[in-house]
Ligand code: SF4
């Protein structure tokens with residue numbers, strides 16, 4: 001069977017499998033929608049009453065909105081780094097999973113910045129950033145970096161989709177609504193699999209992945225600098241940018257594994273997303289966990305050893321069990337060691353443990369971001385005096401939690417919607433001959 | 445047009461002379477004090493005494509005095525040419541009377557618990573003495589808050605004052621995270637005071653929901669020769685306000701040459717090593733006039749909990 005026919009056959013198979021009506025999916029969709037709508041209600045409450053309804057106060061001026069922002073931008077590394085790097089290296093086994101990775105990227109880069117918007121006191125004046133923008137401010141760097149990153153990620157996803165859209169366009173078997181066909185026809189452009197077209201597309205994708213990797217690094221570095229540029233203990237660190245980048249790739253990879261697991265399970269994609277994929281991506285996760293642990297160790301060791309009193313105040317809050325200790329040890333040790341053990345020890349390693357390890361990693365990374373932001377803000381230079389007692393400690397309110405849940409729900413909703421329009425397995429790609437034979441061995 | 449120019453030039457000459465006159469004679473200092481003793485927000489019929497360019501004392505309606513000096517938006521951002529405003533705070537005189545706090549709050553219509561000026565109980569180490577330390581914004585010469593502001597809502601003027609334009613601020617709170625002295629507060633909800641005034645960054649009134657506020661050195665007052673409210677409200681003369689270029693600071697009763705005062709009393713700036721170059725100088729708490737415990741004596745119950753959070757090495761006080 002030659003490749004176009006094979007591709008068409010797979011297309012019909014995968015699409016009908018993914019679009020099979022299922023009660024579970026309807027229930028989940030409605031659930032996510034409800035959570036999303038509740039988040040909208042929470043947001044309107046905040047708009048009407050002001051940010052007094054959040055847990056943020058004069059000292060802790062940024063709360064879990066910022067945690068979510070960093071978290072989502074971090075997740076976006078799945079597509080940018082993993083699929084970008086694997087693409088550049090022409091790793092053949094990447095093909096079935098890159099679509100999922102790139103979808104994660106685009107969706108999380110859309111959701112992340114929304115949290116920054118809801119964090120602003122005067123959302124109505126957001127355009128002042130363009131009319132009065134000052135390039136000296138790291139926030140401006142962030143705006144520029146993230147918008148570029150988002151456009152490049154969308155482009156990257158789209159370029160990789162062209163071949164699949166061409167398949168849809170040429171398909172006669174599937175029942176596709178007219179408007180959707182029109183959409184596919186438009187977006188497939190005139191791609192018809194000619195060798196020149198293929199080469200051009202390949203080149204474009206290579207260029208995009210070469211662009212998107214440094215861009216992704218930059219985005220998270222700038223984000224880290226928002227904190228690093230202030231003279232505050234726990235933030236003012238020279239390794240903050242690489243530390244954030246590693247943390248981001250780590251959490252992005254973990255989310256990718258979770259997504260792979262879910263899709264494999266629910267859409268029975270076992271023949272495409274195989275155990276091999278989990279082991280390979282798992283190995284990447286292991287390396288990243290080790291790197292991340294190393295950065296954490298290095299960061300806190302130097303600060304603790306240096307023993308500047310202001311810095312120590314934050315450190316002791318993190319180390320002390322009566323304060324943030326439990327969370328800190330959970331995030332710094334469990335969040336690194338559990339994934340490492342599950343992937344590293346052969347007798348523990350299987351698809352399910354790797355996925356559990358990834359869940360642990362993702363949860364711990366969220367907690368770690370919380371521990372980066374909140375304790376530092378709770379530790380001003382001057383003593384916390386002459387200030388209302390309720391300003392001293394931060395605890396998020398229902399508004400903030402609802403919006404956080406809303407963000408997660410929107411992430412899933414987007415996935416469900418995106419899936420309607422793009423096959424989650426790059427069908428055309430996997431049906432093609434291997435691009436680089438040398439890389440292929442029986443073991444792969 | 446010509447009228448406006450005239451007005452401008454007369455104001456400038458007034459400013460040029462205002463502080464030197466105050467410093468030149470004890471009387472002058474007294475006048476400054478007399479004309480700014482009122483802590484009431486401007487009300488119709490409320491008269492203030494101002495010092496004119498030729499040294500005469502005049503009584504004008506307070507609202508009028510302010511209205512005629514409403515600077516243009518360019519002036520608001522540039523400040524008064526040739527000036528460099530500074531404050532000297534004498535820690536030996538402070539006993540946490542909190543008059544400064546209430547005066548400033550009243551003048552700027554701040555919600556309770558939303559102070560622009562705070563009074564800290566400090567103790568540098570176990571063996572050294574505890575003392576009270578009032579802290580307004582330091583109006584730093586390299587202000588971290590201004591550097592990070594994405595829209596230029598926080599700005600540094602040529603006369604040293606750092607202001608916030610609440611009509612431009614987008615409420616990102618980056619400045620609050622960046623200010624190492626926690627000088628900034630946020631309007632978390634709509635202000636409960638109804639103020640009948642047009643907003644200007646120099647008056648800082650009324651408060652604008654979703655934006656940042658902080659001590660502004662009261663430019664609307666000093667432009668008319670009136671000292672900031674915290675200065676005149678203090679019963680112990682802790683605050684000295686003035687112009688570094690002219691080398692004069694006054695607390696309304698006494699005036700000093702700024703350079704001599706800071707030299708003689710070995711003034712310091714808080715956490716100089718942060719590189720923010722504050723414009724607020726502290727005179728060390730030597731020969732203190734009041735025992736530190738006195739600060740707790742008249743403290744209203746509503747304030748007490750605010751002092752219960754303490755640093756590890758701070759002596760235990762019965763509050
Ligand atoms: S004390 Fe803080 S708010 Fe005031 S000028 Fe300095 S950095 Fe800015």
Ligand code: SF4
Nearest residue numbers: 593613614616617619
């Ligand atoms: S909160 Fe307002 S003043 Fe502060 S940095 Fe943001 S825009 Fe500037």
Ligand code: SF4
Nearest residue numbers: 548659660661672674
């Ligand atoms: S100078 Fe003005 S704004 Fe600053 S603390 Fe004193 S009264 Fe308040």
